[in-house]
Amino acid sequence: MSKYWVGTASALALLAGCNVQDQPAQNAATSNAEASQNASWDGKTTDQLRKAIANRAAHGLDGKQFAIAGDGQEALTQAALAYAAALARGATDPTKLYDVYTVPRPEGDLRAGLQQALANKDVAGWLNSLAPQDANYRRLSQVYLELRKQPAQAQPAVADTGDAIKPGSTDPRVPHIARQLAALDYLDAGAAQGDRYTPAMVAAVKKMQSDYGMESDGVIGAEALAILNQSDDMRARAIAVNMERLRWLERSPPQTRIDVNVAAARLSYWRDGKLVNSRRVVVGEPDTETPQLGSPMFRLVANPTWTVPRSIQEKEIANKGPGYLKANNMVWKDGWIVQEPGPKNSLGLVKFDMQNEHAIYLHDTPAKPLFAMVQRARSHGCVRVEDALGFAQMLAEQEGVVDEWNKARATGKETFVKLPRQIPVRMLYQTVLFDDSGAPIVRNDPYGWNDRVSEALGFKGPASMRVKTGAADVGP
Known part of the structure; x- marks a missing residue:
């Protein structure tokens, strides 16, 4: 059943299948269904559609065209469905923009929703209901429209002479x-x-x-x-891109979940619909990006071993020699380099196993100073969690496996503790955050992923600002 519309006809049809309606009610259901299916465009609904498309800048979609190719019923329907799909699921397809994108997306029968809207003569209300309804989306919309009103910036406001300006100094700029x-x-x-x-x-x-x-x-x-x-144009494009990314997401995500904003290198833990914890993470560096995944966490691993991937083994360890392996508690096993459990293990003392084919997971790390850095895109793709042991303890307590977890840790050996239920994890990428007053801040785009979305939305010019992050270490 549609997430965007609960149609009278489909709802009554389900009840009829359970034989809970008397004959008059069944006849009414049939009548309503036929009326909805046979609904057509008239002057009022056509005007609503034209106005909605004309006001598409409120969704950052003014770079896209949703032309009504003719005056016939089918032309209006096709234009309405195209615009509805852009609002409901996004005007672009992230699975075509990125090599990997598996975050759950919205679903719904838009054609059935349109038919019901035509029957109710409220196409405008139906279209308005499809985009995200939260306060953040509305704030992005307001700021986008304000930025679009600003005149184009002819030249940089501040000249870049190559000389840095230090506190206390004087400079004509x-x-x-x-x-x-x-x-x-x-x-x-x-x-x-x-x-x-x-x-x-x-x-x-x-x-x-x-x-x-x-x-x-x-x-x-x-x-x-x-x-x-x-420039205001660049900020506007970045905001439009982030509105698009919000439209890619399902409107009612799992009440208990873990969201990782890869662009900001922050983890947010939601439980029963409330944000209960937020902490820093280290994510993949630009050459080994952390992908946008939807992947459930299914177990905790105490005292994990780390089987070094071939890419890291060949590029970064091959020439180290046996002394390096011994110093880092690494051994050869069946043709692979394996790092044994312990404080030097690159996975730290806990791994959060996730189900995906890309070998991406959350884990601890012995490289604690990385969390104090502002730019934390420094791993080989996996996500290192600040105070990972504390986070694991929290999850174990809330999921009712704390005794098993404490025993597993005490063994000093790699031990698996299955969670009684899987916890959905979403690896997202949002470069617009909100300050304490709720104002959107366009931040660093570490992977340069904004531009491809911006171009697909029909905009010209950059939509991102990248900051160098530095090199990664050997860990995953």
Whole structure:
């Protein structure tokens, strides 16, 4: 049954199949079904469709055309279904934009929904119901429309001379930087004092750097200037891309789930519909990206071993020699390098096993300092969890397997603890986050994945800003 529409005809047909209706009710159901199936376009519903398509910028879809190819009934129906599909599932197909995309997507019988909307003469209401209804989506829509009203930026607001501006120094670009900081709501208007880079401006720059996923050192170099010079058009395209990504997602996700925002390197744990925990993670570096997966977690692994993948073995360990293997508690087993359990194991002391064909999972790590870094795209694709043991303990307690988990840990050997129910995990990619006031912040796009979505939405020009993250270590 459609997630977007519960049709009178289909609902009554199900009841009739259970023989719970008397004959008059069955006749009424048949009559309603026929009326819905035979509903057609008239002047009112046609006008509703045309207005909805004309206002598609509210969904960041003004780069796409949804032309009504003629005045006939079928032309109107095809245009309505195309626009409805864009709102309900996205105007683009992520499985064609990315090599891997398995996050659950919305489903629904849009044709049946359209027929019911025509019967009710409320095509506008039906179309409005298809896009995400949450506050974040509405905020993105509002900001997108506001940005589209701004005049095009002819040249960069702040010149990039190649010289970094350090706290306390003077530079002729400071007044221009102050105006940009004020425009981005990081600084009160008029706070600049001539050409001097004041403490108030330093604090504003640090906040901006933190919001955009950069090292918040207050030094205005090339990366900070890229943010200050980010045009309204680029910000608008990034917001449109993230609205599209929200439309890709099912409207009623599992109440208990784990969401990993790969772009922001953050994990969110939802239980019974409430956000109960959030923590930092380390994700794949740009050459070994963490894919957008929908994959259930089915067990905890205490004291895991790590069988080194061939790619890592050949590129990073092949020339190390036996001394390196011994120092890192690695041995050869059946032609593979295996790292034994222990504090040096690259998986740390716990692995969260997930069911997918890409060998992607969550795990602990001995490289704890990575979590303190702002840019955390540094793994070979798997997701390292901050305080993974604490997270495992939380899951074990809430899932009723804490005794089994504690015993497994105490063995010091690789031991598996099956969860009584699988916990859905979604690897998402959102480059627009919200600050404390609810305002959207367009952040770093570490993989450069915004541009391909933007182009598919019909926009020209970049929709992303990338920041270098540094090299990964040997771990997965």
